[in-house]
Amino acid sequence: MNNILSFFQESSERVEHFLDKKFVNSSIYTVKLTEGMRYSLFAGGKRLRPALVYASYGIFSDDYDYVTPFAAAIEVIHTYSLIHDDLPAMDNDDMRRGKPSNHIAFGEAEAILAGDALLTKAFEIMSDYTVSPNIPDNIRVNAVYKLALAAGDLGMVGGQYADIAAEGRKATSELVEFIHKNKTAALIECAVYLGGIAGGADDKQIEQLISFGRYAGLAFQVIDDILDITSSSETLGKNIQKDINSHKATYPAVYSLEGAKNKAEQYIDKACKSLESFGDKADTLLSIAEFIMERKS
Numbered sequence: 376m377n378n379i380l381s382f383f384q385e386s387s388e389r390v391e392h393f394l395d396k397k398f399v400n401s402s403i404y405t406v407k408l409t410e411g412m413r414y415s416l417f418a419g420g421k422r423l424r425p426a427l428v429y430a431s432y433g434i435f436s437d438d439y440d441y442v443t444p445f446a447a448a449i450e451v452i453h454t455y456s457l458i459h460d461d462l463p464a465m466d467n468d469d470m471r472r473g474k475p476s477n478h479i480a481f482g483e484a485e486a487i488l489a490g491d492a493l494l495t496k497a498f499e500i501m502s503d504y505t506v507s508p509n510i511p512d513n514i515r516v517n518a519v520y521k522l523a524l525a526a527g528d529l530g531m532v533g534g535q536y537a538d539i540a541a542e543g544r545k546a547t548s549e550l551v552e553f554i555h556k557n558k559t560a561a562l563i564e565c566a567v568y569l570g571g572i573a574g575g576a577d578d579k580q581i582e583q584l585i586s587f588g589r590y591a592g593l594a595f596q597v598i599d600d601i602l603d604i605t606s607s608s609e610t611l612g613k614n615i616q617k618d619i620n621s622h623k624a625t626y627p628a629v630y631s632l633e634g635a636k637n638k639a640e641q642y643i644d645k646a647c648k649s650l651e652s653f654g655d656k657a658d659t660l661l662s663i664a665e666f667i668m669e670r671k672s
């Protein structure tokens with residue numbers, strides 16, 4: 376576990392150094408916009424998605440700077456999604472990562488615009504030849520395309536939409552899987568994919584990496600749902616009942632807490648099996664899978 380924590384630490388430092396240089400104010404009229412974007416970018420996230428980009432790329436090469444623009448871009452998209460998710464029209468959360476949410480700190484319209492600017496910036500970073508001059512154009516275009524698919528209506532936004540549309544309806548296992556495959560797993564799968572194509576993975580290897588990403592992403596969400604409920608142990612029973620009564624599309628609401636734990640284990644098992652042919656080159660990805668299962672926050 377210590378090794379993987381230092382891998383996370385190094386991944387964070389690399390990506391934060393890049394983001395720090397990329398997000399600088401350019402006009403007296405947008406000082407607060409830049410401040411708002413930086414507020415959420417540097418609010419203490421785990422940097423799971425960049426770590427996955429690096430770990431997947433690390434199967435093929437240890438020249439991590441090469442792939443840093445991809446690692447940064449996906450974290451920028453993740454950050455936008457959290458800002459928009461916290462808005463009153465969505466989850467209406469006042470706090471994120473132990474700090475006031477972006478719209479509480481900067482205002483609602485400002486938070487919407489910070490999120491919009493972050494989403495757009497991610498594609499600016501990905502497609503800018505001068506940012507990653509050594510990445511061949513065919514790989515860059517393919518990466519931009521796959522990130523767009525993972526982030527948009529066929530991925531994260533689609534999952535978020537289905538989640539909102541499902542509110543108040545009884546959640547089925549198919550619905551919960553659709554929501555989380557898209558809302559959460561799509562971006563995680565894409566992170567592993569980006570590392571793979573940047574590293575020169577062949578079609579078979581890409582398939583195996585994608586499979587790892589999808590199952591690890593689903594396990595991540597199941598654990599997130601479980602932590603949501605168990606984070607306050609004295610209200611545990613009440614919290615599950617609340618989820619079930621409100622028809623929230625969570626794994627514990629559909630499978631019970633114990634069933635959800637089993638589901639997470641099954642997903643992680645499938646994720647790890649997908650990487651068998653890589654041997655010990657996939658050790659970092661496997662350690663991230665273990666981290667996903669054991670995390671407490």
Ligand code: GRG
Pocket residue numbers: 419420421422423455456457459460465472531532535558559596599672
């Ligand atoms: C608003 C378009 C739009 C999408 C929102 C990702 C998402 C979709 C909503 C976030 C809400 C949420 C809690 C989803 C569950 C899993 C998840 C993505 C948790 C947050 O990711 P972490 O734990 O966050 O990697 P940190 O804070 O570590 O960056």
